[in-house]
Amino acid sequence: MxxxxxxxxxxxxxxxxxxxxxxxxxxxxxxxxxxxxxxxxxxxxxxxxxxxxxxxxxxxxxxxxxxxxxxxxxxxxxxxxxxxxxxxxxxxxxxxxxxxxxxxxxxxxxxxxxxxxxxxxxxxxxxxxxxxxxxxxxxxxxxxxxxxxxxxxxxxxxxxxxxxxxxxxxxxxxxxxxxAAGPLAGQRVLVTSGPTHEPIDPVRYIANRSSGAQGTAIAEALLRLGAEVIFVTGPADVAPPDGVALHRVETARQMLDAVQAALPVDAAVFAAAVADWRVREASDRKIKKQAGTLPALHFDENPDILATVAQMATGRPGLVVGFAAETNDVVENATAKRARKGCDWIVANDVRPETGIMGGAENAVTLITSEGAEAWPRMGKRAVAERLAERLAAALG
Structure with a gap:
């Protein structure tokens, strides 16, 4: 080479x-x-x-x-x-x-x-x-x-x-x-990955079970096709891939800032499992347990990163891909989400505990596009990433 x-x-x-x-x-x-x-x-x-x-x-x-x-x-x-x-x-x-x-x-x-x-x-x-x-x-x-x-x-x-x-x-x-003369050579692709941690106090936070494995696999697959990858990750269990422009964040608002700073890009894949809510006023001290009394936590909605980018009037990436982790009516909910958010594709998966997908090594996804739903067989997350990267390369021409 x-x-x-x-x-x-x-x-x-x-x-x-x-x-x-x-x-x-x-x-x-x-x-x-x-x-x-x-x-x-x-x-x-x-x-x-x-x-x-x-x-x-x-x-x-x-x-x-x-x-x-x-x-x-x-x-x-x-x-x-x-x-x-x-x-x-x-x-x-x-x-x-x-x-x-x-x-x-x-x-x-x-x-x-x-x-x-x-x-x-x-x-x-x-x-x-x-x-x-x-x-x-x-x-x-x-x-x-x-x-x-x-x-x-x-x-x-x-x-x-x-x-x-x-x-x-x-x-x-x-x-x-x-x-490398890969099909994505010269293309800038943004990938978000991992969970976000929304602080309650200095020792507690709101999060989810995302390991970041799928987002990392997607970034690696895009790199293998020659793309320049900007990788914005929350505190994931899986180490970020080598060769990306790495941005580490903790909260949803930090992730949005990092995403906006990375624009413009040719495509964006939002694989991060962003917390929907945050505590309105996180305590700067550990909240002490008091017998018979529960702390009063007030919540605010976090920014919708996918919708913010997908609905940009100017500078929108040519292809915006979101993820939908669902526990019921997977295709129906993901299809509605694609329309609501304004993104081009949604990668939907069933994350009920019995599937072992959330935090596991495998995934079973359905790709939702304007042409309908395409169910993929259950496979390793690396294989899912490679298939998605190839579809993305074909879409970008």
Whole structure:
């Protein structure tokens, strides 16, 4: 898949820069040509000699190198690649990219290129969570930059959380997906997954039995068909798939915000089991049990995420798919839901306890469209996801 592909690899200045060496080796094993660029900060973590030896090419380091300018100017260098890959993308480098700064070779190449750009961020958890970094991330995504990771994990500084560089195989898989000629290549698809947790007090919440397994399987199936997947998940039992643009949320309102921030997309699959109600005023302290007295909980209706997106006047995805978990009159209720919400398809399933579907490994669904109801046989959730992804690819043409 990567044979003959030309990768311009920009290595940023972070402790994770050493993983760039393994990435170069694996890219070349698959037939890619790797042209390395290092920032000055990157040289504090890995040596240009090591990078050059693995890449089989000289490392580009200086913006004003008269010899290199005579042979290949920096503008040309930025345009001969099939992909510009930034690993690791530090907070500083992301900020410069988002602001359009071009003060060194790496940032100048990123500004001068018309080649697709993919970044793998890595930084301290608090730097990653800082509002400035998240603003820069949003800008880069809006500019069409593909983002891989970061992962949750232990930091070199001793902290734990999001900000750890994705593992090399995951970055490599994202690169391969970029070049894959799948039927969904170039399509952006949003997938929601898992339950939402609506707090009652700091230790209690309203939720449901959704594991997130079906949503994760759908995202993986879409990735295999070449789609760029934005994955918005509540606190699911199943780990999110690698290679997606991951957004973790807790509540329905947070999920709606994340969904709206991810738009525009070509298609949206709302597989999350969103809580219908929330406590109007959640207590900031644990509600104590008092003999003979029950707490008075007042509820408000949560936003309807599916209907909100399906009924958008402008910017509506070309295909909106909802899910309906029913315990009776499955087809009738799901058909009515499709009309009420304004979505294109509804994937309906029977989640009575005796079916074992809610939280289980299998699913038995009926696809409701404008053409009617199509019952699918009971099968594993991965198989359901693959069948749905293929139907979605066909619908998007």
């Amino acid at each position: 990567l044979a003959g592909k030309r990768i311009l690899l920009i290595i940023g200045g972070g402790i994770a820069a050493y993983k760039g060496l393994d990435l170069i080796r694996r890219l070349r094993e698959r037939g890619a040509t790797v042209t390395p660029v290092m920032t000055r900060a990157a040289e504090q973590f890995v040596t240009p000699l090591s990078v050059s030896a693995l890449a089989g090419e000289a490392v580009h380091r200086d913006l004003f190198d008269l010899t290199k300018e005579a042979e290949m100017g920096h503008i040309q260098l930025s345009r001969v690649a099939d992909l510009v890959l930034v690993v690791p993308a530090t907070a500083d480098l992301m900020a410069k990219m988002g602001s359009g700064l071009a003060g060194d070779l790496a940032t100048t190449l990123l500004m001068a290129t018309d080649t697709p750009v993919m970044i793998a961020p890595a930084m301290n958890v608090r730097m990653w969570q800082h509002p400035a970094t998240q603003r820069n991330l949003a800008v880069l995504k809006a500019d069409g930059v593909t983002v891989v990771g970061p992962d949750d994990g232990d930091m070199a500084c001793g902290e734990f959380g999001p900000g750890r560089l994705s593992e090399v195989p995951d970055i490599l898989a994202a690169v391969e997906r970029h070049f």
